[in-house]
Amino acid sequence: METEIRGFDAHTARLAKKYISAGDVVAFHTETVYGLGADARNDDAVRKIFTLKGRPADNPLIVHVHKDYDLSQLIDGEPSYAPALRKAFLPGPLTIVYPSIDKVSRLVSCGGNTLAVRVPSSPIAQEFLRAVNVPIAAPSANLSKHVSPVTAQHVYDDFQGKIPLILDGGACSGGIESTVLDCTEEVPQILRAGLVTREMIASVAGDCGVYQMAAGEKPKSPGIAYKHYSPRCKTALFAPDCIAGALNLYDEEECSGGRAYILCESALISVINGRRMLDLGATGEEMANRLYFLLRDGERDATLIIAIKPKEEGGVMDGVLNRLVRACGGKV
Ligand code: AMP
Ligand code: MG
Numbered sequence: 001m002e003t004e005i006r007g008f009d010a011h012t013a014r015l016a017k018k019y020i021s022a023g024d025v026v027a028f029h030t031e032t033v034y035g036l037g038a039d040a041r042n043d044d045a046v047r048k049i050f051t052l053k054g055r056p057a058d059n060p061l062i063v064h065v066h067k068d069y070d071l072s073q074l075i076d077g078e079p080s081y082a083p084a085l086r087k088a089f090l091p092g093p094l095t096i097v098y099p100s101i102d103k104v105s106r107l108v109s110c111g112g113n114t115l116a117v118r119v120p121s122s123p124i125a126q127e128f129l130r131a132v133n134v135p136i137a138a139p140s141a142n143l144s145k146h147v148s149p150v151t152a153q154h155v156y157d158d159f160q161g162k163i164p165l166i167l168d169g170g171a172c173s174g175g176i177e178s179t180v181l182d183c184t185e186e187v188p189q190i191l192r193a194g195l196v197t198r199e200m201i202a203s204v205a206g207d208c209g210v211y212q213m214a215a216g217e218k219p220k221s222p223g224i225a226y227k228h229y230s231p232r233c234k235t236a237l238f239a240p241d242c243i244a245g246a247l248n249l250y251d252e253e254e255c256s257g258g259r260a261y262i263l264c265e266s267a268l269i270s271v272i273n274g275r276r277m278l279d280l281g282a283t284g285e286e287m288a289n290r291l292y293f294l295l296r297d298g299e300r301d302a303t304l305i306i307a308i309k310p311k312e313e314g315g316v317m318d319g320v321l322n323r324l325v326r327a328c329g330g331k332v
């Protein structure tokens with residue numbers, strides 16, 4: 001199969017519609033990361049997504065719709081705070097988990113009684129969703145466990161010859177996956193941190209919890225339990241106050257014939273001092289925007305990426321640090 005990368009125009013809209021109606025999978029730009037989409041009502045099409053990605057069968061998918069889609073076709077009621085959250089943050093990088101059963105393929109929610117719904121703000125995503133006018137189940141368009149894709153080329157690198165079409169909208173501005181918010185209870189609860197922060201949600205809904213998986217518990221959002229986002233080279237992660245250790249490891253890797261890179265915030269440029277560096281930037285937004293791009297870039301040349309945790313915490317950094325720690329295998 002030939003994989004075409006196309007910008008959005010009337011011809012591309014017809015192509016996308018043709019593929020989605022035939023039960024095929026199409027990748028598309030969003031403001032967070034690229035998505036790998038199929039008709040959420042079609043069991044075989046949804047199954048294809050899991051197979052293509054090598055995604056564990058118990059990790060549910062997010063359904064994407066355009067901004068005028070009638071939500072009552074997808075959900076069974078909602079808590080009283082949910083409409084205000086939609087008004088404040090959608091279209092945008094917030095996924096809402098609603099009570100729902102049997103509105104789309106049971107494979108989307110892995111047999112559960114909730115449905116995660118997202119309304120992306122990317123104009124390409126909106127045009128695509130409007131053209132097909134069906135709910136599109138879509139996880140990130142990367143092979144399972146690999147770094148999420150933030151350019152059409154990243155999608156191509158993972159799925160060349162396996163999908164017919166990538167809807168190219170350029171680089172993703174957000175850079176990390178959407179905030180996933182459980183809205184099935186009295187107080188909304190963050191299942192996955194992202195660019196819409198706990199503080200932003202609490203300011204609209206009055207309160208907002210953060211889900212912590214208890215030991216031995218079946219996770220509410222299975223995705224958070226999997227190793228994720230990893231580059232195809234060795235990684236190591238150092239705490240902000242362990243820079244000397246990071247530099248030692250860099251020098252050891254170089255002495256043994258490897259190629260090391262240090263991934264860290266801009267403030268450390270002078271300390272890194274001539275060594276190869278992947279510059280995360282200075283603000284939470286900048287670091288979210290650059291993280292996956294740098295991991296994908298780094299893995300092409302590095303034998304080892306040594307990350308130094310940025311100092312800042314809270315807000316957008318919760319999402320950035322969560323992805324960074326998991327890209328490095330979960331250990332500091
Ligand atoms: P991805 O699209 O690859 O970024 O992954 C989607 C994320 O949303 C994963 O972490 C899933 O576990 C989570 N998710 C999707 N649907 C649900 C749901 N119904 N309930 C809880 N989490 C969900
Ligand atoms: Mg993903």
